Amino acid sequence: MDNETRLGLYKTMVLSRSFEEAILRDYHADKKPVWDIGAGLIPGEMHLSAGQEPVAAGVCAHLTSDDAISSTHRPHHFAIAHGMDLRLLASEIFGRETGLGKGRGGHMHLFDPTIHFSCSGIVAEGYPSALGVAFAFQRQGKDSVAIAVTGEGGANQGAFHESLNLAALWKLPVVFVIEDNDWAISVPRDASTAIRSNAVRATSYGMRGVRIQDNSVEGVWDAAKTAIEKARAGEGPSLIEVHTVRLWGHFEGDAQAYRNDLDSLIDPIPAYANQLESDGVLSPEMVESIAQDAKSRVEDAFDFAKSSPLPSAAEVERYVFA
Amino acid sequence: MVLTGTQSESITARKLTTAKAMVEAISQEMERDPSIFVMGEDVGSYGGIFSSTAGLLEKFGPQRILDTPISETAFMGLATGAAVEGMRPIVELMFVDFFGVCMDQIYNHMAKIHYESGGNVKVPLVLMTAVGGGYSDGAQHSQCLWGIFAHLPGMKVVVPSNPYDAKGLMISAIRDDNPVIYMFHKGVMGLPWMAKNPHSLGPVPEKPYEVPIGRAAIVRTGNDLTIVTLSMAVHHALDAAEELTKQGIDSEIIDLRSLVPLDREAVLESVAKTGRLLVVDEDYQSFGLTGEITAVVAEKDPRLLKAPVSRLAIPDIPIPYSRTLEYAVLPTAERIVAAAKRVMA
Structure with a gap:
């Protein structure tokens, strides 16, 4: 892997983290002194992806805006890694008329047709639509691929299993991604899943499956390269499971009393920075300038969002039907 | 004035069953628009359990008439994804009673994406499904359930009662840019294996025509x-x-x-x-x-x-x-x- 690619992976992860740190700040800023999930500039549930950036960065490095992503209730890292306009993303999260969905969607319902991005708030139910996107690409004679994302909890849903079978049967250009962050909200993987690796399930549906055990962005990049090239070449779907980490709560406000692993978590971003520094690819000065660059892009997006108008209540019935 | 005649508008003497009227509508639209495809259980060589796709496989081939596995969640979602990317799927849910195994894809996804996207994404598809009882098929294969679909926002719901409307509503549904739930009663299809129903046969013009959605x-x-x-x-x-x-x-x-x-x-x-x-x-x-x-x-x-x-x-x-x-x-x-x-x- 060349240095430019490695730096690119790092920058993508930093941008995503920077965006979510800004959400963290603004989300909690006006929910005091009495916590009210529906109050403040960013109301509602908020699922942040900190720790899972290697999955999105490693996969999306192989994509163009002609490729599709069907993400989850925890979608920001994939949205950002796939190149979503940060202003439109932030505005939707702030519920503004300038947002991707004009304030009708929210952070779990992001739709950006310019980069073929969608997500679903229902666990594993984003998988089936990825099949349809891939089906359309196939029928339209394109070499584009669709990435379908779920968590290890979602791999126990019927939608997951139906989708793997149908995608393999019809040789659809899909790459299934499982973000195994060990926790389905509060239920640990060993209490939800009878097998250690979902790569086994891929094999049972007639496709190649790999499990990446160490949340390594380069490991994801390698696996995704193979899977995406295969899909583009018309050789059908593959599955990549990544053992990643959820650094923060399931949602903001989650006290995580159920968690016994908080002291042993490894943040993949400083870990990758250390690796790149020891390989001579990154310097402390570069770390600082990359962080500053990300921060200024994020603050621009947040300023845009906060200064944008809220949707008009008089228009609440718009967009039910085309 | 709401008097929008059905059979009375037609001057042709040709009569079709409701099933054949549906198939004719689908076939004519498929000839016009290559982005249309049909998908569902037994819609291929069987021609649809209720004959809603009879003869289409022979005419359009397996690339456009697709038998699916018994995986309604997967193929409902597939229809939605394909519609989002510019195709116009017609997907059959064999009995409406089966909505329970795939309703999330229907009411939470195909019906809501247009709204959640602030109008930026369209989901032009037809979900056709058989309804109704009267032939002792029991509690899980005899329901109508249109009230549920009409209750949930984001889907148009049409229910033809005769061959003329069946053809015109199908054409309107296919051309509509929204998800349209097309609910056909088994008793009006004119199936040779059910009690003969004189209302299942009626005049149908050969040329394509629309029956407007939303007009009684x-x-x-x-x-x-x-x-x-x-x-x-x-x-x-x-x-x-x-x-x-x-x-x-x-x-x-x-x-x-x-x-x-x-x-x-x-x-x-x-x-x-x-x-x-x-x-x-x-x-x-x-x-x-x-x-x-x-x-x-x-x-x-x-x-x-x-x-x-x-x-x-x-x-x-x-x-x-x-x-x-x-x-x-x-x-x-x-x-x-x-x-x-x-x-x-």
Whole structure:
């Protein structure tokens, strides 16, 4: 892997983290002194992806805006890694008329047709639509691929299993991604899943499956390269499971009393920075300038969002039907 | 004026069954638009369990007529994803009763994406599905359930009662940029393996035409009583009207044809004329279509009514298997006559 690619992976992860740190700040800023999930500039549930950036960065490095992503209730890292306009993303999260969905969607319902991005708030139910996107690409004679994302909890849903079978049967250009962050909200993987690796399930549906055990962005990049090239070449779907980490709560406000692993978590971003520094690819000065660059892009997006108008209540019935 | 005639508009002598009218609509649209494809269980060489796709595989081949595995969640979602990317899927849910295994894909995804995207994403697809009982198929294969689909926002819902409307509504549904739930009653399809129903055969023009979604049809004019109904029960109501005429009651019958959008004006105009309302439905009674139609009048002006509204629907019990039991709950002509007389009393 060349240095430019490695730096690119790092920058993508930093941008995503920077965006979510800004959400963290603004989300909690006006929910005091009495916590009210529906109050403040960013109301509602908020699922942040900190720790899972290697999955999105490693996969999306192989994509163009002609490729599709069907993400989850925890979608920001994939949205950002796939190149979503940060202003439109932030505005939707702030519920503004300038947002991707004009304030009708929210952070779990992001739709950006310019980069073929969608997500679903229902666990594993984003998988089936990825099949349809891939089906359309196939029928339209394109070499584009669709990435379908779920968590290890979602791999126990019927939608997951139906989708793997149908995608393999019809040789659809899909790459299934499982973000195994060990926790389905509060239920640990060993209490939800009878097998250690979902790569086994891929094999049972007639496709190649790999499990990446160490949340390594380069490991994801390698696996995704193979899977995406295969899909583009018309050789059908593959599955990549990544053992990643959820650094923060399931949602903001989650006290995580159920968690016994908080002291042993490894943040993949400083870990990758250390690796790149020891390989001579990154310097402390570069770390600082990359962080500053990300921060200024994020603050621009947040300023845009906060200064944008809220949707008009008089228009609440718009967009039910085309 | 809501008098949008159905069969009466047609001057052709050619008659088709409802099933053949549907197939003709799909076929003509597929010839016009290569982005249309058909997908579902047994829609290929079988031609659809209720003949809704008969002959299409031979004509269009397996790239456009696709048998699926028994994986409704996967293929409903596939239809949505393909529609988002510019195709126009027609997807069959073999029985509407099966919605329970895939409803998340329908009401949380295909129906909501347009709104959640602020209008930036369109989902042009047709979900066609068989409804209705009367042939002892039991509690899991005899329901209508259109009230559920009409209750949930984001889907248009159409329910043809005859071959002419079946073709025109199918063409309109395919051309619509929204998800359209197209619900066909097994009893009006004209299937050779069900009791012969004279209403399943009717005149159908050969050329493509649209029946507008959201417009009811007055299928019989009358002055004493308005009967609002849809689907198979339209024919039961027409039979009942014959009997009622003999008893000196002149009934007007409205075939709703669409539940979403609902032609409220047609209901109100007729009730303003007759002053009496009977709503007949083959779906369950509580929290359903009969209550909704009643509310249309109550909210506009209850003084239009000279007598209390009457509702005839499936009582709130599962559809029974045994024929004597099933026909005790279906909205048959006999039961409609009895209900109409109660309104007139």
